[in-house]
Amino acid sequence: MKVAIVGSGYVGLVTGTCFAEVGIEVICVDIDQKKIEGLKKGIIPIYEPGLEEMVHRNMKKDRLKFTTSIAEALEDCEVIFSAVGTPTDEDGSADIQYVINVARDCGKYMKDYLLIVTKSTVPVGTSLIVQRAVQEELDKRGLTIEFDVASNPEFLKEGAAIDDFLKPDRIVVGCNSPRAEELMKALYKPFTLNGHPVIFMDITSAEMTKYAANSMLATKISFINDIANLCEIVGADINKVRKGIGSDSRIGNKFIYPGVGFGGSCFPKDVKALIHTAEDFNYNLRVLKAVEEVNDDQKSVLFNKLNKHFEGKIIGKTVAIWGLSFKPQTDDMREAPSLIIIKKLIDAGVKVKAYDPVAMNEANRILGDTIYYAPDQYDALIDADCLMIITEWPEFKFPNFNLVRKLLKEQVVFDGRNIYEIDEMKRKGFTYYCIGVNTTR
Numbered sequence: 001m002k003v004a005i006v007g008s009g010y011v012g013l014v015t016g017t018c019f020a021e022v023g024i025e026v027i028c029v030d031i032d033q034k035k036i037e038g039l040k041k042g043i044i045p046i047y048e049p050g051l052e053e054m055v056h057r058n059m060k061k062d063r064l065k066f067t068t069s070i071a072e073a074l075e076d077c078e079v080i081f082s083a084v085g086t087p088t089d090e091d092g093s094a095d096i097q098y099v100i101n102v103a104r105d106c107g108k109y110m111k112d113y114l115l116i117v118t119k120s121t122v123p124v125g126t127s128l129i130v131q132r133a134v135q136e137e138l139d140k141r142g143l144t145i146e147f148d149v150a151s152n153p154e155f156l157k158e159g160a161a162i163d164d165f166l167k168p169d170r171i172v173v174g175c176n177s178p179r180a181e182e183l184m185k186a187l188y189k190p191f192t193l194n195g196h197p198v199i200f201m202d203i204t205s206a207e208m209t210k211y212a213a214n215s216m217l218a219t220k221i222s223f224i225n226d227i228a229n230l231c232e233i234v235g236a237d238i239n240k241v242r243k244g245i246g247s248d249s250r251i252g253n254k255f256i257y258p259g260v261g262f263g264g265s266c267f268p269k270d271v272k273a274l275i276h277t278a279e280d281f282n283y284n285l286r287v288l289k290a291v292e293e294v295n296d297d298q299k300s301v302l303f304n305k306l307n308k309h310f311e312g313k314i315i316g317k318t319v320a321i322w323g324l325s326f327k328p329q330t331d332d333m334r335e336a337p338s339l340i341i342i343k344k345l346i347d348a349g350v351k352v353k354a355y356d357p358v359a360m361n362e363a364n365r366i367l368g369d370t371i372y373y374a375p376d377q378y379d380a381l382i383d384a385d386c387l388m389i390i391t392e393w394p395e396f397k398f399p400n401f402n403l404v405r406k407l408l409k410e411q412v413v414f415d416g417r418n419i420y421e422i423d424e425m426k427r428k429g430f431t432y433y434c435i436g437v438n439t440t441r
């Protein structure tokens with residue numbers, strides 16, 4: 001079976017490479033010519049652990065190809081996955097124009113039966129729009145060609161994307177034809193051999209499942225951040241509270257780590273889009289609105305602590321920042337809390353010296369010369385008045401504290417991810433702030 005993947009970004013490239021890894025012939029398409037030219041030479045446009053080796057291996061075996069031409073990709077292709085972006089539109093809804101463009105391209109160039117699978121995160125009802133767009137293009141060509149649409153939302157996590165794709169907790173497929181169901185079963189068989197289920201359902205439910213999943217995870221994060229803020233006020237320790245509640249299997253210990261708010265390419269936009277969908281149907285999604293509000297405020301928490309520590313006299317100060325990507329093991333800076341924090345610092349007249357193990361280029365693309373890009377984590381500390389931890393990269397967890405103390409002008413650490421022990425930091429001579437514990441008492 002030959003499969004085409006349209007959109008060779010975080011999801012499309014991982015999807016295509018993992019299908020190739022299990023022996024399927026894959027062709028990845030993107031409209032970004034530079035990206036495709038690079039990929040043809042084996043240059044990977046994103047940082048994702050393990051992806052580079054896997055792309056190279058499958059290119060060598062001739063199972064993974066790249067093109068900018070959807071017409072070329074559709075030659076002898078039975079299944080096409082659409083994994084293009086669905087960014088937030090001005091009104092908060094998901095912008096599905098790229099998904100519709102792909103549907104139109106399918107209608108323009110398909111020659112035989114085609115199963116068109118939407119892997120992008122799209123609002124309820126998008127599959128119908130896709131179906132109409134394909135049909136309109138076929139009608140323009142005066143052709144009758146059978147096709148099916150399906151929804152197959154993706155649940156991979158950046159930073160662990162390959163593992164998530166090869167060993168998924170579950171695969172969700174929404175479709176309404178036996179032929180589509182058989183094709184999807186066959187495609188995913190190699191990924192389900194060790195018991196991970198493919199859950200088939202109607203298309204509307206599949207589309208909703210993705211938003212509900214991301215919204216649930218975002219809710220857990222905003223919930224723990226809200227509780228963390230209350231802990232600081234009442235004198236409780238969120239680190240202990242988190243352990244106390246996480247050991248209850250009904251709650252679980254994942255996604256209840258306090259921090260500087262959630263970011264990334266998915267949670268913020270998907271929460272917004274689901275609120276918008278609800279509004280379209282005259283329903284008020286109160287919980288998710290609160291989730292968004294808490295998250296927006298949480299991105300200011302570290303800045304507020306800094307401002308309070310220096311008693312509002314922060315103009316001319318220099319802050320060293322460790323971690324820029326929205327989470328560790330990725331270079332993705334989309335909606336990263338670091339961007340909001342850095343903007344606040346710069347607007348307040350503070351200089352920023354930042355270091356991230358992989359996101360420096362991405363950060364430079366967005367922030368330009370507004371900050372100093374340190375070649376390593378210790379260089380960022382030179383002449384800085386304090387250190388801020390924004391992303392919990394493993395290499396920040398056990399730094400050379402003697403060197404940190406020596407390089408900083410003042411031994412002050414604002415830890416937005418609670419990666420250090422409070423007592424240990426005090427013993428080492430630091431004034432230490434974290435999230436959800438009032439360390440100044």
Ligand SMILES: NC(=O)c1ccc[n+]([C@@H]2O[C@H](COP(=O)([O-])OP(=O)(O)OC[C@H]3O[C@@H](n4cnc5c(N)ncnc54)[C@H](O)[C@@H]3O)[C@@H](O)[C@H]2O)c1
Binds near residue numbers: 008086122
């Ligand atoms: N990034 C994640 O962790 C993740 C996880 C699950 C689901 N998703 C969803 O998957 C979708 C893709 O996300 P992403 O992060 O991979 O996006 P991305 O921005 O990294 O990649 C999208 C790619 O699509 C290409 N593209 C746009 N229009 C095209 C067209 N007409 N033809 C060919 N290529 C086209 C772009 O050039 C880009 O390379 C989104 O809906 C997102 O919400 C993302």
